Amino acid sequence: MAALIEQQVEIQEEEEVEEFQLIEKLQQLGINQGDIKKAKEAGYHTCDALLMNTRKKLADIKGLSDAKVEKLLEAARKLCPNHGWMSAKTVEQQRSKEIVKISLGAQAINELLGGGLESKCITEIYGEFRTGKTQICHTLCVTTQLPPEQGGGAGKVAYIDTEGTFRAEKIRAIAARFDLDADAVLDNLSEEFNVAVLITNQVVSDPSGGAMFVADPKKPVGGHVLAHASTIRISLRKGKAEQRLMKVVDAPNLPEAEASFQLSTEGVIDYKD
Numbered sequence: 001m002a003a004l005i006e007q008q009v010e011i012q013e014e015e016e017v018e019e020f021q022l023i024e025k026l027q028q029l030g031i032n033q034g035d036i037k038k039a040k041e042a043g044y045h046t047c048d049a050l051l052m053n054t055r056k057k058l059a060d061i062k063g064l065s066d067a068k069v070e071k072l073l074e075a076a077r078k079l080c081p082n083h084g085w086m087s088a089k090t091v092e093q094q095r096s097k098e099i100v101k102i103s104l105g106a107q108a109i110n111e112l113l114g115g116g117l118e119s120k121c122i123t124e125i126y127g128e129f130r131t132g133k134t135q136i137c138h139t140l141c142v143t144t145q146l147p148p149e150q151g152g153g154a155g156k157v158a159y160i161d162t163e164g165t166f167r168a169e170k171i172r173a174i175a176a177r178f179d180l181d182a183d184a185v186l187d188n189l190s191e192e193f194n195v196a197v198l199i200t201n202q203v204v205s206d207p208s209g210g211a212m213f214v215a216d217p218k219k220p221v222g223g224h225v226l227a228h229a230s231t232i233r234i235s236l237r238k239g240k241a242e243q244r245l246m247k248v249v250d251a252p253n254l255p256e257a258e259a260s261f262q263l264s265t266e267g268v269i270d271y272k273d
């Protein structure tokens with residue numbers, strides 16, 4: 001089964017925002033090294049980790065008195081002044097600042113997905129053979145690198161190819177379509193931290209899925225395990241000739257809807273009726 005699951009990870013390099021404050025930094029605020037070591041040994045490596053736990057839990061750290069825990073927390077709060085509850089408005093503002101939407105290469109399916117493949121989120125695309133999963137991955141390898149004004153994330157890409165279907169020539173053709181230097185694009189395909197994650201998945205026939213009523217029932221491989229790993233689930237099916245249809249099956253912020261795109265030498269393009 002593993003051979004059927006092709007996976008791809010899409011990456012953006014974020015601006016140099018330090019997301020975590022390492023616990024070692026507390027030394028600058030007068031916490032002694034020995035106490036920091038004790039907290040680390042108990043599994044607390046960041047100031048956030050300290051602030052996310054209750055005093056009662058922190059009191060379990062071997063060798064730290066209540067007073068010392070209090071001092072640790074006080075120092076951690078100074079290093080992470082924004083830690084704690086946030087209003088929904090702040091969450092909304094932060095999200096809109098941080099989230100990147102990466103173009104899939106065709107307008108209609110970008111709109112379907114609320115702008116494109118979303119960062120900080122795992123999206124799963126499933127569909128039977130030749131529905132365009134690999135083509136979408138190849139297209140995203142290039143669009144991820146475009147500047148944001150052109151629907152990109154100005155980022156790099158890590159492609160985990162479990163099927164052996166990755167083709168550099170395909171990337172060259174798609175890069176040319178977007179007027180990008182193919183060698184630079186290929187250089188940016190590497191391994192880094194993830195931001196937007198895309199998993200592709202095959203389908204199997206599902207004879208139990210109401211075969212009496214559905215002509216050709218199909219369900220994604222991986223069952224509930226993969227289903228719960230992803231935030232957004234998208235299905236693909238074939239249309240006329242090179243036409244493909246994408247459907248949002250499950251997404252927290254998108255309506256259940258469908259849109260067409262087309263497969264071509266240059267990857268995913270707008271559907272031409």
Ligand SMILES: Nc1ncnc2c1ncn2[C@@H]1O[C@H](COP(=O)(O)OP(=O)(O)OP(=O)(O)O)[C@@H](O)[C@H]1O
Nearest residue numbers: 128129130131132133134135136202242263264265
């Ligand atoms: N140059 C091209 N022009 C038009 N269509 C093309 C071109 N190259 C490939 N295709 C179409 O792309 C489809 C294959 O897409 P893709 O490899 O992305 O499918 P897939 O969903 O990954 O399938 P599988 O499950 O077998 O891996 C085929 O239908 C093929 O005809």
Ligand SMILES: [Mg+2]
Nearest residue numbers: 006133134165
């Ligand atoms: Mg494929």
